[in-house]
Amino acid sequence: MNYAVIFAGGTGSRMNTKTRPKQFLTLHGKEIIIYTLEHFENHPDIDGISVVCIEGWIDYLKKLLDKYQIKKVKWISPGGTTGQESIYNGLNAMRDQISDESIVLVHDGVRPLIDEELISDNIEMVKKKGTAVTVVPAIETIMLVDENNQIVQNVDRQRCRVVRAPQSFRYQDILEAHDKARKAGINNIVDSATMMAAEGYTLYPVEGKPENIKITTPSDYYTFRAIVEAEENSQILGL
Template sequence: MNYAVIFAGGTGTRMNSKTRPKQFLTLHGKEIIIYTLEHFENHPEIDGISVVCIEGWIDYLKKLLDKYQIKKVRWISPGGATGQESIYNGLNAMRGQIADDSIVLIHDGVRPLIDEELITNNIRMAEKKGTGITVVPAIETVMLVNEANEIVQSVDRKNCRVVRAPQSFKYKEILAEHDKMKKAGINDIIDSATLMKQAGYALYPVEGKPENIKITTPSDYYTFRAIVEAEENSQILGL
């Protein structure tokens, strides 16, 4: 069985939106979070979805789920103070209700430009290797700096990957590591891939597409809009 944890607990301060959080901004009348959820809703191998949402927007989310006929969302949890806490809330909501060996795909609610192939490839890699981490190649020069903010080393970008999402794990393993962090009072680990790497797990890459961006700034939103409109035009024109 395969499940998705979609975290949309952030307030989106970098988006400069005065009216609503970034995950509830709309494109062509549809909210970004719905674009994201539909990919998992429509995937034949996803058995259930756990959504983490800003507490004050949960009722609104429920209305959207009904409006767009999103049936696979079985759990809705309030967001935490950090991304790590939000992911933990989404995982914890499923505790005792799904099998330990289930695969869980952890994904950003504001990363709507995924597709069925990427979800499938994450599932296959996690089935085979125990983890599956979406990455894209680094296309620019990467350098390391020291504490004095001096450039100290150039890194061969052929060996560099930019980590994105979904990030996929066995449920029992990812939940256990999050439990350990919560017990230790650690709540600021940047993402689950970092958490699992620190715990000693091997991480295996799943090649994603460059357009699988996270929408956090106005320019990201405009990029999202351009890509969606280009896809719509190609369908209309038969390209």
């Protein structure tokens, strides 16, 4: 069985919007979170979805799920104080309700430009290797700086990958890692890949498409809009 944990517990301070959180901003009348959820809803191998949402927006989310006929969302949890805690809440909601061997894809609610192939590739990689982390090749020069903010080393770009999402694991493995971190009082690990690497797991990359961006700033939103409109135009015009 395969499940998705979609975390949308952030307030989006970098988006400069005072009206609503970034995951509930709309494009062509549809909320970003719905664009994201529809990919998992429509994927034949996804059996259920756990959504983490800002607590004050849960009722609104439920109305959207009904409006857009999103049927696979089985758990809705309030967001935490950090991204790590939000993901834990989404995982913990499924505790004792799904098999330990189930595959869980952890994904950002504001990363709506994924596709069926990427979800399938994540599932297959976990089946084969036990972990799957979506990446894209680094396309710009990368350098390291020291504590004095001086450039000290040029990094071989050919060996660099930018980590994105989904990040996918066996349910028992990722839940145990979170339980261990919480017991140790750790609550600020940046993402699931970092947590699992710290636990000694070997991470296996799944290459995604460059447009699989996280919508964090206004410019990200405009990029998202341009890509969606380009896809719509290609369908209409047959390009």
